[in-house]
Amino acid sequence: MRSDAVEKDRGGLPALSPRVKRMLVSIVLAALCAIWVYPLIWMLFASLRPNAMIFADEGLIPSQPTLENYARAWTEANMGSYFFNTLFVTVGSVILVTIATAMMGYVLGRSSFPGRAALFGLLVFTLFVPQGYTIIPIFELLSSLGLGQSLLGVMLATTAGSFVIFVLLFAGYFSQMPDELEEAARMDGVGFVKTFWFVMLPLSKPIIVTVIVMQTLYAWNDFLLPLVITLANPSIRTLSVGVYAFKGENFIDWGGMMAASAITIIPVVILFLLLQRYFIDGLAGAVKG
Amino acid sequence: MAQTFTAHAVFLDRVWTHWKEYLFLVPGMLIFGTFIIYPMLASQYYSLLQWTGFDSNQVFIGFDNYVALLGDSFFWDAFLRSFVFTAITVPAQLLISLIIAIVLNDRLLRLSALFRTLIFLPVVTPVAVIGIVMAIMLSPFNGPVNIALLDAGFVTRALDFLGDPNLVLPTLAAIYVWKWTGVTMVYWLAALQTVPRELFEAARLDGVRGWQVAVFIILPMIMPFAIVITLISAISALNVFPLIQAMTQGGPFFASEVMEVFIFRTAFAPGGGAVPQLGYASAAGVFFGVAIMVLTILQIVATRHLRSVERSRAV
Numbered sequence: 323m324r325s326d327a328v329e330k331d332r333g334g335l336p337a338l339s340p341r342v343k344r345m346l347v348s349i350v351l352a353a354l355c356a357i358w359v360y361p362l363i364w365m366l367f368a369s370l371r372p373n374a375m376i377f378a379d380e381g382l383i384p385s386q387p388t389l390e391n392y393a394r395a396w397t398e399a400n401m402g403s404y405f406f407n408t409l410f411v412t413v414g415s416v417i418l419v420t421i422a423t424a425m426m427g428y429v430l431g432r433s434s435f436p437g438r439a440a441l442f443g444l445l446v447f448t449l450f451v452p453q454g455y456t457i458i459p460i461f462e463l464l465s466s467l468g469l470g471q472s473l474l475g476v477m478l479a480t481t482a483g484s485f486v487i488f489v490l491l492f493a494g495y496f497s498q499m500p501d502e503l504e505e506a507a508r509m510d511g512v513g514f515v516k517t518f519w520f521v522m523l524p525l526s527k528p529i530i531v532t533v534i535v536m537q538t539l540y541a542w543n544d545f546l547l548p549l550v551i552t553l554a555n556p557s558i559r560t561l562s563v564g565v566y567a568f569k570g571e572n573f574i575d576w577g578g579m580m581a582a583s584a585i586t587i588i589p590v591v592i593l594f595l596l597l598q599r600y601f602i603d604g605l606a607g608a609v610k611g
Numbered sequence: 612m613a614q615t616f617t618a619h620a621v622f623l624d625r626v627w628t629h630w631k632e633y634l635f636l637v638p639g640m641l642i643f644g645t646f647i648i649y650p651m652l653a654s655q656y657y658s659l660l661q662w663t664g665f666d667s668n669q670v671f672i673g674f675d676n677y678v679a680l681l682g683d684s685f686f687w688d689a690f691l692r693s694f695v696f697t698a699i700t701v702p703a704q705l706l707i708s709l710i711i712a713i714v715l716n717d718r719l720l721r722l723s724a725l726f727r728t729l730i731f732l733p734v735v736t737p738v739a740v741i742g743i744v745m746a747i748m749l750s751p752f753n754g755p756v757n758i759a760l761l762d763a764g765f766v767t768r769a770l771d772f773l774g775d776p777n778l779v780l781p782t783l784a785a786i787y788v789w790k791w792t793g794v795t796m797v798y799w800l801a802a803l804q805t806v807p808r809e810l811f812e813a814a815r816l817d818g819v820r821g822w823q824v825a826v827f828i829i830l831p832m833i834m835p836f837a838i839v840i841t842l843i844s845a846i847s848a849l850n851v852f853p854l855i856q857a858m859t860q861g862g863p864f865f866a867s868e869v870m871e872v873f874i875f876r877t878a879f880a881p882g883g884g885a886v887p888q889l890g891y892a893s894a895a896g897v898f899f900g901v902a903i904m905v906l907t908i909l910q911i912v913a914t915r916h917l918r919s920v921e922r923s924r925a926v
Contacts, residue, residue, distance in 0.1 A: 344720055351714065352722075355729040358789070361744045362732055364755070377753070419642070426639030435629035436622065441636075448647050450846055450907045451900055456650035458657060458878055458893055462665065463649065482646030487843075489639065514631045539794075543737050545853035546871070550879060562737035566857055569743055576747075583740035590735040595728060605801035 362587070369580035376576045391581035395568075401582045403557070404564035407473055411548070411560060412541040415480040419488060419537050420530060422481070427492020427529075428518055432504070442493075449486050456482075461550055471555040476548050483540045488533045495529045496522065528604030535594070535601045542590050561586040651900075658894035663886040676894035685865065686895055689873035692780065693899070696869055697848040699784045704844055708792045712799035713825055727800070731793035738790075742857030745786055749773055773859055776866035783867055787854055795844055802836035803829065838914055842907075849903060870899045 338346070368376050370387040396402040430438060460479050461470065469475030499522070507517040523530075548560045559567060565582050568575075594601070626633075658677070661670040680686050711730060715723045733741070749756050749772040757769040772782040806829060814828045830837075852871035855861060861868030861876065868876070878892035 340719075344717070347714060347717075347720065348722060351726050355726055359729050359732050360755070361741075361748050362736060364748070365740070365744045418638075422638035422642055425635040426643075429632045429635045433629065433632045435632045436625050444648070445643075447904070448643075448651065450903050451647070451651060456647070456654065456896075457874070458889055458896070459650035459653035460646060462653070463645070465665065479646055481642050485639075485642055485647065518635075539735060542735070543853070545738055545856065546875070549856070550875075553879070562739045562853075565737065565739035565743065569739070579743055583743060586740055587736050591732065594731060594735055598724075598728065598731070602797055602800050602804070605798065 365580050365583055369584045371577060373577040391577035395578045395581040395585060399568050399578055399582055401564055401585050404559050404561045405585060407558055408542060408560040410473055411477045411480055412538055414477040415541045416534055416537045419481040419485060420533050423485060423488035423533060424492050424523060427489050428496050428522060431493035431496030445486050445489060457546060457550060473558045476551050479547055480541050480544055484536055491529050495526055531597060531600040532604035535597055538593060654893045654897050657890055658897045660890035662890040663888060676891050680894055680898060686873060689868045689870050693849060693870040696784060696851060697845055700787050700848050701844050704788045704792055704795050705841060708795035709799050712796045712803060716800060716803045730796055733790045734793040738853040738857045741790060774863055776864050779859060779867045783855060783858060787851060798840045802833040806832045
């Protein structure tokens with residue numbers, strides 16, 4: 323009787339074995355993913371086509387693959403120098419923001435100094451400030467510091483992007499560490515700074531990886547700030563502004579545009595492939611706190 | 612007098628014993644103060660100015676900008692669009708990514724790492740690139756999407772997704788969801804990792820199957836994360852400027868002009884020979900920022916209230 327009821331519950335379908343079910347799920351997922359990444363795959367193949375063949379009706383795989391689009395994008399469209407500009411902004415802001423937020427998060431998570439609650443409140447309060455709110459003063463401030471048209475200015479201002487979230491991640495993680503660690507270090511006569519650097523920081527690896535990945539994604543993708551700062555100085559454009567400008571300036575060079583786009587994506591894709599395991603584990607560890 | 616003096620001394624003493632902690636705050640405070648706190652305060656001051664370009668004079672005009680904003684239909688349309696956009700994209704993004712994450716969380720599913728990477732790819736694709744590729748995909752002249760729709764018989768003539776004022780906002784919302792679902796999926800996956808395996812086993816033995824596992828076992832366990840993930844997604848959706856600037860610049864006929872595009876246009880790229888209005892744009896930014904903060908606080912209060920109601924019920 324009971325099994326009859328179960329059968330009915332499933333709409334009369336014969337029960338599938340878990341293996342068959344997984345295979346069906348995989349097939350559905352594969353189809354979904356194929357549609358999902360189709361635009362990017364198309365772009366990749368288009369970047370290997372000669373310009374006259376971009377919209378030719380010959381299927382997805384190019385019949386006469388060539389790398390000339392890449393050569394043109396890298397030199398003539400300056401994607402080469404934009405690439406290094408972006409690398410500078412990304413690496414610089416990742417280093418600065420990781421150190422600054424780890425230190426701040428450590429103190430906020432482990433110590434009860436006067437003013438801690440107020441600082442916490444202020445941080446959370448600013449969590450929801452949209453970028454459009456701060457862009458004008460930031461540009462004005464950088465200009466008055468002489469950084470209004472410089473890569474250093476872009477790099478410094480990019481550190482603020484997800485600053486508050488990172489501090490809260492570190493603070494949450496450090497606060498759930500056992501007190502014994504610090505006490506043991508103090509017993510052994512290890513000072514505050516050394517305890518942080520040699521004991522606590524190595525233990526916070528999941529958060530460090532999370533912050534590095536998230537800040538890299540942010541800096542590599544950031545658009546409004548670099549767009550505003552490089553309006554008057556095209557030579558310091560970042561990749562995403564460069565691709566955007568490419569579209570405006572050489573709108574018939576589709577091959578070059580696709581190659582420029584591919585150049586922009588490939589480094590972050592590789593980074594994510596290498597770090598994705600740590601990234602997900604790190605996030606899981608971070609939100610647990 | 613003497614008492615307050617000792618109180619001060621005790622306070623200063625406490626501050627002094629923590630001097631190393633304060634030193635540790637310095638790098639962070641430099642970034643926080645310079646690029647987050649200062650701009651917030653400065654924006655509020657700028658919003659009281661008539662200021663037409665970075666090189667021109669600033670004239671203090673009080674609240675005139677705000678008064679002008681209240682009567683500016685372009686502002687209100689953009690303001691409304693920002694919230695509509697968030698209301699469409701956030702639930703869609705949360706739901707789609709949660710379903711994908713639950714399916715991919717199955718350890719025995721081979722290729723799950725590959726699928727995860729593929730779904731994540733649009734996240735690492737800069738919006739400028741998406742702007743170009745999607746313009747080709749959605750082109751009314753033989754774009755792949757239109758060809759597919761025509762072949763399947765869903766439409767009788769090609770749709771101009773990005774050129775039709777009625778279609779442009781839903782289209783951008785769909786592209787936005789496509790771009791950011793991957794990151795929300797990773798958040799969900801991280802949350803799902805905290806659900807103990809034994810729970811699935813126990814549920815299975817109790818005869819709980821399929822979607823019931825999701826609703827009765829998984830959801831209650833990841834509820835605390837759900838609140839954080841929803842907040843992060845909502846904040847991100849309000850910062851949609853890059854995607855829209857790269858794809859339509861707010862067009863056609865302002866049909867996709869959200870708040871930040873309005874601010875950017877007013878402050879940096881007025882077009883048509885008009886002067887940039889930095890004070891006016893700041894006022895719009897402040898108004899928008901305060902509105903978001905109020906909504907966030909309301910949301911937090913509401914969740915707290917719900918939680919305390921639940922708790923009192925449990926007791």
